[in-house]
Amino acid sequence: MKKMLEVKNLEISFDTFAGKVQAIRNVSFDLKKGETLAIVGESGSGKSVTTRSLMKLLASNANVENGEILFDGQNILEKSEGEMRKLRGSKISMIFQDPMTSLDPTMPIGKQVAEPLMIHHQASKKEAYKKALELLEMVGLPNAKDRFKNYPHQFSGGQRQRIVIAIALICNPEVLIADEPTTALDVTIQAQILELLKDLQKKVKTSIVFITHDLGVVANIADRVAVMYAGKIVEIGTAEEIFYNPRHPYTWGLLGSMPSIESSASRLYAIPGTPPDLLQPPKGDAFYPRNEFALKIDAEQQPPYFEVSKTHKAATWLLAPQAPEVTPPEEIQKRWKKFEELKRAKEVKDNE
Amino acid sequence: MLFNKANKQNIKTEAGEPISLPPSGFKLVLKELLKDKFAIFSILVLVLILLFTFLGSAFVSKESLDTNILDGLMPAFSSGHFLGTDEGGKDILSLLIVGGRNSIVIGISVTAISIILGLVIGLISGYFGGVVDDIFMRIIDFIMVLPRFMIIIILTTIISNYNAFTLILLISLFSWTSSARYFRSFVLAQREREYVMASKASGSSNVAIMFREVLPNISSMIIIDVVLGIAGNIGIETGLSFLGYGLPASTPSLGTLIGYANDPVNIMSRPWVWLPAVVMLLIISYMINYVGTVFQRAADARQRR
Numbered sequence: 169m170k171k172m173l174e175v176k177n178l179e180i181s182f183d184t185f186a187g188k189v190q191a192i193r194n195v196s197f198d199l200k201k202g203e204t205l206a207i208v209g210e211s212g213s214g215k216s217v218t219t220r221s222l223m224k225l226l227a228s229n230a231n232v233e234n235g236e237i238l239f240d241g242q243n244i245l246e247k248s249e250g251e252m253r254k255l256r257g258s259k260i261s262m263i264f265q266d267p268m269t270s271l272d273p274t275m276p277i278g279k280q281v282a283e284p285l286m287i288h289h290q291a292s293k294k295e296a297y298k299k300a301l302e303l304l305e306m307v308g309l310p311n312a313k314d315r316f317k318n319y320p321h322q323f324s325g326g327q328r329q330r331i332v333i334a335i336a337l338i339c340n341p342e343v344l345i346a347d348e349p350t351t352a353l354d355v356t357i358q359a360q361i362l363e364l365l366k367d368l369q370k371k372v373k374t375s376i377v378f379i380t381h382d383l384g385v386v387a388n389i390a391d392r393v394a395v396m397y398a399g400k401i402v403e404i405g406t407a408e409e410i411f412y413n414p415r416h417p418y419t420w421g422l423l424g425s426m427p428s429i430e431s432s433a434s435r436l437y438a439i440p441g442t443p444p445d446l447l448q449p450p451k452g453d454a455f456y457p458r459n460e461f462a463l464k465i466d467a468e469q470q471p472p473y474f475e476v477s478k479t480h481k482a483a484t485w486l487l488a489p490q491a492p493e494v495t496p497p498e499e500i501q502k503r504w505k506k507f508e509e510l511k512r513a514k515e516v517k518d519n520e
Numbered sequence: 521m522l523f524n525k526a527n528k529q530n531i532k533t534e535a536g537e538p539i540s541l542p543p544s545g546f547k548l549v550l551k552e553l554l555k556d557k558f559a560i561f562s563i564l565v566l567v568l569i570l571l572f573t574f575l576g577s578a579f580v581s582k583e584s585l586d587t588n589i590l591d592g593l594m595p596a597f598s599s600g601h602f603l604g605t606d607e608g609g610k611d612i613l614s615l616l617i618v619g620g621r622n623s624i625v626i627g628i629s630v631t632a633i634s635i636i637l638g639l640v641i642g643l644i645s646g647y648f649g650g651v652v653d654d655i656f657m658r659i660i661d662f663i664m665v666l667p668r669f670m671i672i673i674i675l676t677t678i679i680s681n682y683n684a685f686t687l688i689l690l691i692s693l694f695s696w697t698s699s700a701r702y703f704r705s706f707v708l709a710q711r712e713r714e715y716v717m718a719s720k721a722s723g724s725s726n727v728a729i730m731f732r733e734v735l736p737n738i739s740s741m742i743i744i745d746v747v748l749g750i751a752g753n754i755g756i757e758t759g760l761s762f763l764g765y766g767l768p769a770s771t772p773s774l775g776t777l778i779g780y781a782n783d784p785v786n787i788m789s790r791p792w793v794w795l796p797a798v799v800m801l802l803i804i805s806y807m808i809n810y811v812g813t814v815f816q817r818a819a820d821a822r823q824r825r
Contacts, residue, residue, distance in 0.1 A: 223721055228650070257722030270718040274736035284722040335722055 405480030638699025646707025
């Protein structure tokens, strides 16, 4: 499949009063056409910075130290502001986290949806408005025609997020970046918005980068998952692999802290400790202080990526050939078992 | 029958009908204005004054503004001169109409120039920040420490061919700075809002974001600054004319009329020469200020009643 987006060895730091914060430390991933890649991680793990760098919308105190971001074979980081402006909203577009603040309060919503079309395709006002109305109906905004000239504050949160999605989709972007698009919404609306995104992806064949800290949402929408911790991708694989065959202790912790119907524990697990200070990133594995399965080498050396399968790799010394056998938490063992079952079922199916 | 299954086939995912909507923008300001009886009264009075001065000017005969020593110093309510005449025999009522109009025109022009200039510079400075902001702010700081009245007074005496237009430019030269600062502070706050980032993410240019998105979002501040600015600038013009450095002597204004009060004899025994202009100035300034504060209240949710 064609690769839409390739991020290679990206390193980004921020100048602050306290010093240089190394927010992104050697991140690489790619995005294929039509797939959904979810980036998961806790607050401050660098998810949002990664996505903003895809749009080249980083704050002025950010420095890209190293790496490249290839879109259609061209390095985005070398593009001028004018060239970026042509890409933004047309080829790559973005849905922001909070629909309450990401719409202009003083512009009618119809105009806001139509605007990218007028900027990028020099569409006439009439055409753009017509397309905007169609799109607003497609994203399921009730009474779109009557409400075309209404202002953002006259809509509910879910309706506003539909409008924001319409703005992001109007130019049929090749890559859609969704930065926690459901975080600010309540659960029922969340489900509707996720369904909508899935439907729209089928219709317009967009690749989606989906940022979230909610694993439930990930299970719902992602083809592939990248788990981020302290500015690095610690594990990346297909959704099935991450959910049922997780190999990194941090992924174990994340999955363990997600409530599920099957889990028998009476108390919800929480990963102890806090993420490291990225002003002085640790020499070894950043997860070392919080990791109950840590090896001595974790304190000394950063783990490289070990391949679990062709699509699945994780950065943990536990996968090194010399590493001792570790028994993961019960919850994870169950998941592994399920993964084996799934694999066997697949093999049976393939043999038939 | 009541316990039959209800017909529920078309349940929509979200409420279809718009609920009653809170008023916004100008509607809100208007609502706030209409709630305030004194504000309505103020606006009515201001409209009457505008009609009186602007329409009245059309009916003022040229002779009534000419010097005519024989008719000098007629008291108020004398025949042919409702408000009397000054020493030169000019009709005070005519002077009041034409002078009031001139003062208002100057006040409005100065406000228009300084608001437009202040708005553009405030937007650029606040939106781009950094070095651009620093440069503009240091220039503004510099202009603000200059003693503006002294400079205007000196320049009026230096400039040959001095007329109302040059006076407008001179006052504007100094008054745009406070507007620019005022707007900059709001633009700074707006710039950090997510819709600006979202708009960038959909490919809008900086100029488009500045003028089509940030500008409408600070519109209520602009209205307030315009309204209060007009009152302030009429005051400045009047003050300068009173001191004799405003409009040239041949052009009447509220200030020149009030300037008659410089003469102790006038102030003691000929109130008709200066009193009408004083009253008119007070009414205009007070009413405009009051309307301005109502706008301000309407625009600020915390002060809203």
